[in-house]
Amino acid sequence: MTLNHSNFELLSNETAITLAKKLGLVKTDATLKCREIGDGNLNYVFHITDTATKKGIIIKQAVPYAKVLGESWPLTLKRAAIEANALIHFKSYCPEFVPQVYYSDEQLAITIMEDLSHLKIARTGLIDGDKFPLLSKHIGEYVAKTAFYTSDLHLEPSAKKEVARNFTNPELCKITEVFVFTDPFFEELPGDYEVELTDAAKSIWNDQEVILEVAKLKQSFETEQEALLHGDLHTGSIFASDTETKIIDPEFAFYGPVGFDLGQYTANLLFQAVTRNPAGKEEIFTHLQEFWDTFEETYTSLWNTQNKSPFRQVNGYLSYVLTKFRKDAYGFAGCELIRRTIGLSHVADLNVIEDKETRIAAKTTTLKIGAFLIKKREELDVPAVIEALKQHTLPTYSTL
């Protein structure tokens, strides 16, 4: 489908309020405030609040280019419809972890949804030392449910193909293909890294074993339609509190390998595991273990109770599937660790470290761990990853 952009018009604080009133989503006689709070790269986000009741709504509008990449990287507005549809799909499987969509409009490229401003972006919270004791259990449950319910094991395979067709998302997948799986792995392609990381970066570019494994992982990302993924499941796509978790921003949603969602979340926990002090690291190790345990337990339970495949009871099949998810996840996590360190899009977890030496050391470690995960992914589990991190016994990079 080609969208006609002629009806597209960027919202302002004023027209956002007018729209909300017109749709009956706020009281017409209320005193309303509107602020643009978007800090992402692809969208504007308008937060409208009723100054009396303090209740709010969010209007998210896609713009026809990637903000951070400039107008030279055009993106159709179709991603707004993909995001709205993905939220609706995911909410049907995991109502407690997905915001409510009130309205969406493909022409205006907007999605109007639940205000989550009582929660905190998980990345910010983790950097601030917030505990979020349920966060990783919730994400594990969310990935297990979305992965299982959108797969050929639960959907009729013919129906799944139609869903997958509707979630064909070439433009957003291309961003991942270029910025996660390609540019960070070739010296001659665009990158963004501190000069002190040059040697560590060169060690990656010159490591043919890493590059070969990344080629395989990229191929998996491009070809394997296992389930409807979030597609960008880092800690900046999650709102959290001590009791609540909401996963937002699924504009990268597409049918892909389940390990990609698992790996993105894992990697973004690992940034914290690298940068924290020993007690803080232990908290993150607990998150890591709870994430994987909850994912595997939930997925196993769904397999045993709601799997429609005639092969569901074949000895070894569930184990094969879980093992594949795990191997893929550690590989994808490795790519994420590396691209967030030397690629075009960085993470605050590393960049908030003010002391240069400490920051460079942390970034050198994320590169090393990234390469380690990519190369050893066939034999890893959470304890093995924790062990490697704890003991700092990663071999010197060149022999990894």
Place this chain on the structure above:
Amino acid sequence: MTLNHSNFELLSNETAITLAKKLGLVKTDATLKCREIGDGNLNYVFHITDTATKKGIIIKQAVPYAKVLGESWPLTLKRAAIEANALIHFKSYCPEFVPQVYYSDEQLAITIMEDLSHLKIARTGLIDGDKFPLLSKHIGEYVAKTAFYTSDLHLEPSAKKEVARNFTNPELCKITEVFVFTDPFFEELPGDYEVELTDAAKSIWNDQEVILEVAKLKQSFETEQEALLHGDLHTGSIFASDTETKIIDPEFAFYGPVGFDLGQYTANLLFQAVTRNPAGKEEIFTHLQEFWDTFEETYTSLWNTQNKSPFRQVNGYLSYVLTKFRKDAYGFAGCELIRRTIGLSHVADLNVIEDKETRIAAKTTTLKIGAFLIKKREELDVPAVIEALKQHTLPTYSTL
């Protein structure tokens, strides 16, 4: 897209001629003959010839159900458009091996194409002892070219996703999912086999290693979008002579694992390898080797000269891809051998054997070889398959 069937009308010999005249594909003053020659399960095929010039055209029309499965297995007519589009795609990559499409009409579900009646269906020819000295080289070249040119290595990955979306083919894939990958592997599901094969069939149903591997192969078929496949590349989908080869009937076309096309052709050669006398077997072994050699040489050459991936020169990547194709292919070939023996759709190669004892022995062998290929696919190549067939040293089934 949902087709409106209200404009659909089954052609007759007379209306087929009228249509051909109206489209200017035959001379209006010619004396024309028309015969319905379809022997497939899903379509009618009208062969129109000019009795003076002997020149002809083919009009293929899809019907809104599978002929062999009855009207209880409804199929939308969209497959006619998929077939026409697939022929056009494949012809752009392999002009010499694909018939010319003159016209197609989605509403009537028809494709009008080149008359190939000077050629013989390869299955029939092979059963008759025709040599077809170039057949397997041609098919190897065809699969290599279609697999490479439609993959992420040659198409821009974003463009490939759009092509894949257009070739979403849930109904025809379902036929394969049910009749190739499911029913033949469970005793309680529908099958069609001679009573003397009961024990050999039970050996398959009770072999949990076979069933687990089939589960993995089915998952690969359902999830891996490596390239635009023919989807039904058996020897009944190929017209051949000593010098020419044309691949027809790509109505099952979809984005899937390359090994599936490779495996279907391999399996259908193996039916001949099983049923022929020793000298005839040698001819088929030559076909097998030529098929794989040509496929690998052609694919390698395309990789080295036309691969647009930044990873193309990474040591080991091509070898990884070719090895994956081979493992997948032998697994899929094993499924095809089994499903054509005890599933709903049989092959003439086996059924033309009049002597019952010989026929049952041949079918028992195809079951054994099928299970052997499925279980040993990780370690096979053509010489190993030939060796197993030659020496009849397949272990007794239960220890396979």
